[in-house]
Amino acid sequence: MAQRHHDLTDSTAGRAAPPVTGEVLAGYLRGQATEFLRALRLHRETGGGQNVGGQNGSGGGPADAVDATHALRRSARRISGSLHTFRPLLDPGWSEEIRPELAWVSGTLALEHACASRLERLLLALQRLSGATVIPPRTLASGTGAATVTAVPVAGSRKAAPPRAASTAPDRGNLTVGAAKAGALLDRQLTLARTRAHSTALQALGSSRFHAVADKVAVLASEVPLAPHAATADPRPLAAAAEERLADAVAALPLVTAGHPYNAEALIHGLSPDPAPHPQDAPWHQVRLLLRLHRYALEVLHGDDGPHGDDGVLLSAGQALDRHRDASEAAAAAAHAARTPRIAPATAYALGVLHADQRHEVEAARYAFQRSWQKQTVGTTTS
Known part of the structure; x- marks a missing residue:
């Protein structure tokens, strides 16, 4: 059990x-909807339309755009997750309509960051394993600062990791020879994936589908469609x-x-x-x-x-x-x-x-x- x-x-x-009662849920959803709208306004003020995942653009700095995108994802996840857990307390038609749309927003905005984080994680691991510098200068200059949050624990996690079984160490000489080309290959593939994710996010944020989601969240910030029995549930x-x-x-x-x-x-x-x-x-x-x-x-x-x-x-x-x-x-x-x-x-x-x-x-x-x-x-x- x-x-x-x-x-x-x-x-x-x-x-x-x-x-x-259900009013606790209503208050939470109103607060998260307000956070979503605040993040959306910051995203637009910082030129987020050209800077979804930290790439340089007009308006505010890259860090501001990254923070705004993260806040959008954070509030969208929390609203969507709460609608799933507490769906018996909500109007079923409304919640089932908006919940997958919020999941779509969160997932779409996460793709570019995931590609950047994955690339930096792999390049740092490749450098640690081979002892050679494998991070291309273009990658360092592209501003993947947001990715370093998830990339750093690759080495740091060793402290909490269990001891590994004894095994043959990799051939450092052969590894060093191939590491630079492997890093360049990963850089090409994941940078291309990141560029595509960036374009996808730009298209999503400018779509009528996203505007419809934002309008529903704006309504949610003032009025939560609870089920009739939620006031006492x-x-x-x-x-x-x-x-x-x-x-x-x-x-x-x-x-x-x-x-x-x-x-x-x-x-x-x-x-x-x-x-x-x-x-x-x-x-x-x-x-x-x-x-x-x-x-x-x-x-x-x-x-x-x-x-x-x-x-x-x-x-x-x-x-x-x-x-x-x-x-x-x-x-x-x-x-x-x-x-x-x-x-x-x-x-x-x-x-x-x-x-x-x-x-x-x-x-x-x-x-x-x-x-x-x-x-x-x-x-x-x-x-």
Whole structure:
């Protein structure tokens, strides 16, 4: 049976506090809608139409445009996630219409940043593995500053990572020869992907579809279409159900395997020439999504200062799953580059080593998540 980590339905706690009703959800949604509109206004003021993901453009600086885009994604995710968790308290037709549109906005705006972050992560890893400078000057000058937030933990995660199994070290000489060409190949492929994502985001922000979403969010900032019974309904059972779904998904993970310092079976699958996504990754990505929904539900009930995990356990668990997602996608990008026709053997070798390194990072992230989740479970059973 799934185990709750926060008592969201404790009737004794409610005796000393005002009753919790759907108005709590309405207030949260109004606040997030206001944040969305504020971010949209900042995005336009900073010339965000030409600077979606940090590329230089007119208007405000790149950092301002990146902050505005991040704020748009953040509020869109929270509104969409809350509509999913608390949908019985909302007008069903309205919520089912706007929720996928907000997910579309968030996902579209995230693509360019993901490409930039993935490129920097891979280039830094390639440089660390080979000892050679592989980051092209054009990449350094292109302003991928926002990507450094996710790229830095590649090396830093070693401190929290489990010890790796003894294995033959890569041939540093051959790796150095192929690293520069591998880096150049990754730079070409991911920069092209980033440019396409930038164009897609520009088109999305100027589309009638996005304007329709913005109009609905503007209405949401003043009026939330709650269901008729929401005024007296308690949202805590719905938040508890979201927590149960998370706990059930975690229980289904291969934590016993991930608990070992080295998951040889996963690495064997990771080195497979099959271009399909890694078979073990999907359940972990699903847990990441459910953990995010659980955190948003806690924000609805308790605000930003609420119990989001004892000693930041939920936060650290979420960060581990973010690293897992980043490493798995980086490994897939390295594998995709290695399948480029007619590349030199040294280049293919460097990309193979890079792919294996990122799959090791996947295992390290799973191990870190397991440790965080165990702390959460122990804290619950002893409280």
